[in-house]
Amino acid sequence: MNDAARKLAPLAKDQADQHYREAPNNLEAEQALLGAILVNNDAFYRVSDFLKPVHLYEPLHRRIFEIAGEIIRMGKTANPVTVKTFLKADEKVGDLTVAQYLARLAAEAVSIINAEDYGRAIYDLALRRSLITIGEDMVNIAYDAPLDMPPQSQIEDAERRLFELAETGRYDGGFQSFNDAVALAIDMAGQAFERDGHLSGISTGIHSLDSKMGGLQRSDLIILAGRPGMGKTSLATNIAYNIAASYDPEVQPDGSFKAKNGGVVGFYSLEMSSEQLATRIISEQTEVSSSKIRRGDISEADFEKLVACSQMMQKVPLYIDQTGGISIAQLAARARRLKRQRGLDVLVVDYVQLMTGSKKSGENRVQEITEITTGLKALGKELNVPIIALSQLSRAVESREDKRPQLSDLRESGSIEQDADVVLFVFREEYYVKNMEPRDEFDPKYEEWKMQMEKVKGTADVIIAKQRHGPTGTVKLAFQSEFTRFSDLADPSFTQYEH
Known part of the structure; x- marks a missing residue:
């Protein structure tokens, strides 16, 4: 046997051994x-x-x-x-x-x-x-x-x-057997019984909204839409912080952690930077106006409040990704990573129209949005977490006398409306009434305007236009614009009504 053949012999033997390697089993x-x-x-x-x-x-x-x-x-x-x-x-x-x-x-x-x-x-x-x-x-x-x-x-x-x-x-x-599906449904009912507020989903921290929706249901795609200035980012930020702040982990038999209440939140902020988002949350928690925080127009007492709040907030499991124009594939990859490394219970995307699909830019935007919403729905099911995706509304709202949004107002609406399990519209009548203020305060219509303004001041409507698991209807909330904070109204009789 020559040298070349001698060198090849053990290699051929190794390859033969590899070829017949049996899959691990016992x-x-x-x-x-x-x-x-x-x-x-x-x-x-x-x-x-x-x-x-x-x-x-x-x-x-x-x-x-x-x-x-x-x-x-x-x-x-x-x-x-x-x-x-x-x-x-x-x-x-x-x-x-x-x-x-x-x-x-x-x-x-x-x-x-x-x-x-x-x-x-x-x-x-x-x-x-x-x-x-x-x-x-x-x-x-x-x-x-x-x-x-x-x-x-x-x-x-x-x-x-x-x-x-x-x-x-x-x-x-x-396929999953029906037995397994039934067992999961019973587990969910048991968890709802043990959870604060007896909700089947994750509490948003806003009771009147929870009572209508049963909390945020796992694997649901929740579209939160509104015209600019209505406060959709504020509502999403409020909900995200409420969930993260009430996070109560419970150790599982395998050593992993699962949220008993609240949860770990991933927030994709495609529009605002992470420090702008943090400023909003600090303002909401400390009741110090965000414009004052930005200008530095604050007292020593306010500053102490901000420092105390920031120390408390450092423990909150809220993770922000501020990459602009992120694609659905990148978003999914990062969400999977977050779930593996830190856990994940809720995902927020602000907002859908700023995302990109994998399609070539030459193709139309409606197809791209369809790919994004379908991708978000699939990701929610894969990770078993609710996804709150913010969306813009078309300008058609502004040209109508009744400015309340409808499902047909969703931009590139077909796929968004179809893929969503829940569609929420944020509507603040105060925003429109304020812009109708007569220039002359001696105008006879001024008193009428003032009365109307008093009626709507500091309130907001969250319209549940679609919900697979429950009723549609409207929830009335309090809104403090200087702190960008949504909360339950003081008078519970005024809170909600169904369509």
């Missing part, structure tokens, strides 16, 4: 777990919250685990006799029939105490197999260099799949 652990379940059905509940049939490597083991789970959930006993009736009688496992195999599993069962350890080992191996699949796909796609998947979108796709795997233990989505 059939003995699967057999031990199934045996424990068949002997003592309580073992199933030790693993059912994290282990699903798809995590088992051997197809027959998957079917046994799935059938046993269904029998146990129905309140019946799963044992070799009851399980075998749901499997093909003529199926063989080596020299054994399925019935003999089930009997062998039960006969060699380990203690129920070890069931969870075996379940964890099986789950970890399933994750490793999924990582191998994702890694192989990444390598193959990178080699092929397809035109429809440039490197940036491949990175985003890989990041999405890895995030899904980290969050749920599988990245393929797929």
